[in-house]
Amino acid sequence: MLEEELFAILRLQATPKIGTIITKKLIQIIGSAEQIFREKKSSLLKIDGIGELLAQQIVSTKNLKKIEKEHSYVLENGVQYSYFLDENYPKNLQNCIDGPVIFFHDGQMNWQHQKIISIVGTRNITNYGRAFCNQLVQDLASYNPVIVSGFAYGADICAHKAAMDNNLQTIAVLAHGLDEIYPKTHKKYMHQVLANGGFISEFWHDEPPMRENFLKRNRIVAGMADATVIIESAVKGGSLVTADIANSYHRDVFALPGRVDDTYSKGCNNLIKTHQAHLLSSAEDIIQLLNWNKKEKAIVQQPQLFLNLEPEEQIIYDYLQTNGKQLLDVIALDCKIPVYKLSSVLIQMELKNVVKALPGKMFEV
Structure with a gap:
């Protein structure tokens, strides 16, 4: 991870009223933690769930010295960390909507x-x-x-x-x-x-x-x-x-x-x-x-029945085929597709009879 991105993640951690779920949402929509702080307040206000107070907290530079101190400490001491979009992030924790954006170990x-x-x-x-x-x-x-x-x-x-x-x-x-x-x-x-x-x-x-x-x-x-x-x-x-x-x-x-x-x-x-x-x-x-006595079964690849899937539809289909039914927010995190966009894609997939919506915002192939 680049030093600038790490600094931005720490800055999000230090931002009052911006919790884990909102932080992940912002990163998914805008593209990176660093890019969030390049956005104008007016642009942030256009994001669903970001009101005046949250937008003001994000653009504030009040805690920069404290953030710089922690950022320097992590780099100078070689502190190990895991970011929720990295491969070295625990899979079980990645499936939790409120799992930490970053943790140190x-x-x-x-x-x-x-x-x-x-x-x-x-x-x-x-x-x-x-x-x-x-x-x-x-x-x-x-x-x-x-x-x-x-x-x-x-x-x-x-x-x-x-x-x-x-x-x-x-x-x-x-x-x-x-x-x-x-x-x-x-x-x-x-x-x-x-x-x-x-x-x-x-x-x-x-x-x-x-x-x-x-x-x-x-x-x-x-x-x-x-x-x-x-x-x-x-x-x-x-x-x-x-x-x-x-x-x-x-x-x-x-x-x-x-x-x-x-x-x-x-x-x-x-x-x-x-x-x-x-x-x-x-x-x-x-x-x-937990079925620990059972041997892992080899995953049998099913023939592709839907030859007209768009790239993002194929990603979602393959993910659900492998992982079974999943929550909307978990699919968004694992497939790295913003929730607002994912909802639209899933509707199209439902119309094609590729996926089925279940109660509680769950979906399955």
Whole structure:
């Protein structure tokens, strides 16, 4: 990535009121982050969803010194990063509409790994929860999954340690910059995590661990994985937020049941009772539901039945043929076609009986 584009991406990150979804929309419509800041305010106002306030925030030069400082830090220290349109961006996260535009990382990680599990839970993990977590990871080890968690007290660090004990790659998603460490007592695990995977964060290098960052971090924990496991949780807790996010991404959620009067089993029991999570009794539940025992089937190329497809129609058709039914926004991201244009193309494809629209802005061949 060119230095100018990186600077523009950081500038978008630092722009108030411009979140991940709007940032991606602007990049898709205008073509690049750098080009966004070359646009006149009047041009920005013509974009659907960009009002006076947002347009003014974009053209403002208020935070340039802060941005320049972070930009220099990234370049001078060789900080690794992944951009949502790059090949080295995790595929699972790329399919999340609110996945980070860019995140920074340290360590050696395989983003394209075929089996990724997030394990989260209460900070007050019990002996029951800890024993189950350790046994679960040990029983999954032969399938060589990546274990993702948040490096916090309790279930998080238990999951990371279990992964490292079984020589599995583990990824710690931080709620602060890579130069910070929280909790401090976990500093002793940093070297081992780096040797067995690494750390990722969407926050700038010196960002402290603020309360709201932990909730933002949870969507990456859920988005990175094929499935999320909740070890233990009270009726309310951050891990339940992670479960909710994972469900919104149409990912599988598993919860460890416990006695009805156990404080740190009530959250899991409720997830199971309300059908927001599968009951998890052993590693076999994950193996069976995620089809890890089945060999990958070779993709058989179907004969091309529609010889009159336009280039963009062919891209969309091939994408849906390979990936199955997908959300409109996910198709736009993966095919790199702006949503406003994609909607028009899909209508034409529907008229040709090439694709079918499903409820919830889903489409399939």
